[in-house]
Amino acid sequence: MHTSPGANQPTHEELQQLQQLRLDIDGVDDEILTALVRRLSLARAIGEIKQRTGQPVLDPAREASVVTRAAARARDAGLPEQEMRALYWQLMALARRAQLRDVTSG
Numbered sequence: 001m002h003t004s005p006g007a008n009q010p011t012h013e014e015l016q017q018l019q020q021l022r023l024d025i026d027g028v029d030d031e032i033l034t035a036l037v038r039r040l041s042l043a044r045a046i047g048e049i050k051q052r053t054g055q056p057v058l059d060p061a062r063e064a065s066v067v068t069r070a071a072a073r074a075r076d077a078g079l080p081e082q083e084m085r086a087l088y089w090q091l092m093a094l095a096r097r098a099q100l101r102d103v104t105s106g
């Protein structure tokens, strides 16, 4: 960690607080992971229907709508819109790769 000159050493209470906050972050990260697993599982179910019905994995209109919705909700929650857009493009790229893996593996 970076200590700036003149910064006070953390007190015992502050160190304990820091430790608790990090445990809380671990808990949130677990929730995010669970949600990601669920999102991927839903995307793979969509992928199966697409494969059966001969539709392409990539649906640019749907992706634009997912990103627009996420960005609006992020803005309402006071989160940085651009970063949230980038995050959602990544999430959908992940979903597409999972769908493609399913297609190519049988």
Ligand SMILES: O=C(O)C(=O)C[C@]1(C(=O)O)C=C[C@@H](O)C=C1
Pocket (backbone or CB within 6 Å): 043, 046, 047, 057, 058, 059, 060, 062, 063, 066, 091, 092, 093, 095, 096
């Ligand atoms: O909604 C779909 O058609 C999906 O396949 C899911 C999803 C997504 O991850 O949200 C993934 C790929 C598509 O390009 C669009 C959206």
